Amino acid sequence: MTLQHFMDTYALDLLRAIFVHLGYVILCVSIGTVIALVLAVLLTRIPKISRFIMPVLSVLQTIPGIVFIGILFLYTGMRPRTVIIALSIYAIFPVLKNAYSGILHVDDKYREAARGCGMSQWQMLFSVEFPLAMPSIFVGIRMTTIYLVSWTVLAAMIGQGGLGEFIYRGVGTNDNRLILMGAIPAALMAIGLGALLDKIQKKLTPRGMREPEQSTQQSQLNAQEGEI
């Protein structure tokens, strides 16, 4: 089969697989992020207890996705729902961890100022803590997105489509071209989504929060030069 022929045969399937894959990623990252942010807010209100909860959650994260989907599908069946639940749960942790530490590390002087201005807990959360934790939250979202692009491959394990289909089929038929046909778009998707998120973050970060990092780097550089 020539490459031309090969493409002709699979182009449509590939396109559909890419869309399904992308759909899973976007949907599960969104669900996971929302849950993660809610959990992060709750956990930051009880930092004493969270110090024990967070490590437990991070252990859960180490359960291989293949095991988790495998078990989950016994209960929820071979349906997209199984994939979405499993992947959403996996999407939670990186965002949660970063949002949690991001909110926790908001300098207390901003909280004191916010309280002194008469902000309620919610107002403080939305106008001060979230915006200030945003860079950290974004790191988590970016990380989760990239992880999920690769984990979504597992959807094909229970026949729910995505780029994993090509990979599994390729492995099954010992056809490297099929494996690559699944793997290359997945890799490109990860890179593309990462870049897109970077762009969004840059757009969303107010100027006041972008420059201090540069300027501290600058001053560190200057300090180093000074020492030399």
Add this chain to the structure above:
Amino acid sequence: MIEYRDVVKSYGGKPVVKGINLTIQEGEFVILIGPSGCGKTTTLKMLNRLIPMDSGDILINGKSIKEQEPELLRRNIGYVIQQIGLFPNMTVEQNITVVPRMLKWDKERRRERAKELLALVDMDYDTYAHKYPNELSGGQQQRIGVLRALAAEPPIVLMDEPFGALDPITRDSLQDEIKDLQKRLNKTVIFVTHDMNEAIKLADRIVFMCDGKILQAASPEEMLRSPADDIIREFMGKHVQRVHMEDELTCSDIMRHRVATISPQRRTLECVELMSQREVNSLIVVDDDRTYLGIVAIEDIKDRGVAGETICPLIRTDVPCVETGQHAKEAFRLLMDMKADYVVVVTPDKKLAGIVTKSSMSKAMASALWGEG
């Protein structure tokens, strides 16, 4: 009017504020001062309920603060903190109008208010309104911090060491500005500091706290004149002197007290002996009750002295002489103009008080300028 009534606060069983009673009039600039850990910041923060009190009550215009929602209470009380705490994700204008926004002022009114406020501190609206805090200098940031506190026109403003993190020059000009603003807008300001100079400069009334209690509440002048406690005196120690010197440095402030004196009945040889002992070339002649008579100089003894005679005929009275209460400038002028080694300082009843030498003069000046010595 603000009234603290038997306000008590402890942390983990350790009392930090032990029954404060204090009444603050409208438009008064009150400074809470004292050594660290004296409870001054706690006293301040209990007023806007950032710290809950254990017992007692605080009334604002007769109404207990406990009856008000903390958030609503705080929107009516300006608050400035040492770390400034401008929100880095908001522009200057957004920062200033944080409280008006919560009070649901419309956009136009908020903008007008921001313009008005920036004008108060001579900051141009078009230049600064859309900058972010990190694009401002420390002094400008705290000016915005103060404006944020003033934005919703609260009658009361609390300041917790607001200028503590600023360099001395910026601090000085901000102190002038805040005093000016407070008078102009007739705000009641409660201001915490540990800097006595700042307190003396700004306060209508200084409240000195120590160990959770108020030791003295008095105007700066009164506190300087008659500190109620040794701790206060100690705390003000060098400040008292400094303020004194900046205003009216007198000759007695700059003179040296230890002076080599001699009685007129002494004989010339004793006199020379004493001079060589003390390594000086002249002595101040005083009689038994320290009344100043003149000086005797080594040249005169050499030229005209007779061994075995008293030094009485050798006494010179033409040396420059000032009174203790005279302005130090006079001593300085004499010292410079007459190229004398020293100026004699006498009390109003002509008793010897000390001498002003060039070195005692420069020491006093150094101390007045830099607060040393």
